[in-house]
Amino acid sequence: MLASKPDRFIINGKRLDGRTFDQLRPIKIEANVLKRADGSCFLEMGKNKVVAAVYGPREVHPRHLQDPSKAIIRYRYNMAPFSVEERKRPGPDRRSIEISKVSKEAFESVIMKELFPRSAIDIFVEVLQADAGSRTACLNAASVALVDAGVPMRGMITSVAVAKVDGVLVLDPMKEEDNFGEADLPFAFLIRNGRIESIVLLQMDGCITRDELKQALRLAKKGAMEIYKLQREAILRKYILEEIDEPSGDENA
């Protein structure tokens, strides 16, 4: 059932799902979920569910794509046919090709590709269930998966969207706000040592004023810092556990 446009997006200062303007949807992140991948991550951001897998650096196939001076990065954003209400035709379409391209460019600025000439780093992100902002969820998941794979990077990428509904800016829009809102702006930041260093991705759909853009950026930065903490925790949880784990005794059956 496709949702219809609600009369008002904001009732008594609260959004349709009861959040305030600057509140994120609940996020769950788990690192290292796939055994055969070098690094992986499962992430839930509200109703979005995505899995990211990283392979490499590895040999480039087909050979002619390889670059003798640096590693190439391949990013594939893909939506499962069952991820949306109406079945999506499987395979890449115009939207997913564009998202893959801009996301790849975001990662190219943080991964130290010069260290691995003639190799490829492959990032695959599958959207299992889509709500709004699946590209931001995918970027967050891919970033955790890259760290988990031990790929050298200048910092971590954290991504969040801001939307404008009923003339107000809201953080991390859900489906109704994204579909029927006035504007949607996904941001991605490079965060190093707990500080936002640069913007690595910025898209816009709809129109907003210059002042609103500045305000949106502030809102997004605040949201990104919260997500950054969760990303860190997800990785540390996996590896600190390993540190203090007691030997499990007899397991030779």
Place this chain on the structure above:
Amino acid sequence: MRKVVLPGDLLSTNPKVAGYGTYIEDGKVYAKILGLFDQTETHIKVIPLKGRYIPTVGDVVVGIVREVAANGWLVDIHSPYQAFLPITENPEVKPNKKPNEILEIGDAIIAKVLNIDPKMKVTLSMKDRMCRAIRFGRIVAINPARVPRVIGKKGSMIKLLKGELDIQIVVGQNGLIWINGDRRKVSIAEEVIYLIEEEAHTEGLTDRVAEFIERRKSDVGEQTG
């Protein structure tokens, strides 16, 4: 206990101490990989927890021949880069022998990394006491980040394995380990290596490994005796 650091974490403001797994920008040292932070007075580094094997000159590696050419062999060394072993670097080469009569596709070898050019073209050599073609025994593959733990401090873990089990072991820096000896003992060694990989970077690992070997040896002894 050493702290786990993530890429981008600030480690020091003194660029002189920067070591492995770090990078310098604007005079500050940051971590570039996920790993354990290791600090001494003159040096800081990040011990990797994950990642592929990147060859370094002088490394001993275990590889598998993937292609035979007129002038040498292409060898898979479990890394993003295939290595090349020229015929001039294989002491078994005789003027009347063709390359495929010495090493065939699928053969395993122990070799040393001789040279790496800026394009990461890796050249191997077998002109070393350790190097040889592997015709028997078993090869175990582990995460290359765990190799230092299998070797142990100054080779302590390897010494323990060799002494307790009376087997031959060669640990390739690329995470491939060759074991040879009595079949039952090799099986124990294999289990031990997986145990080390699983529990690397925990306290008192060597003691636990010694205990594990004792227990497995007595298990095997009961079955046969």
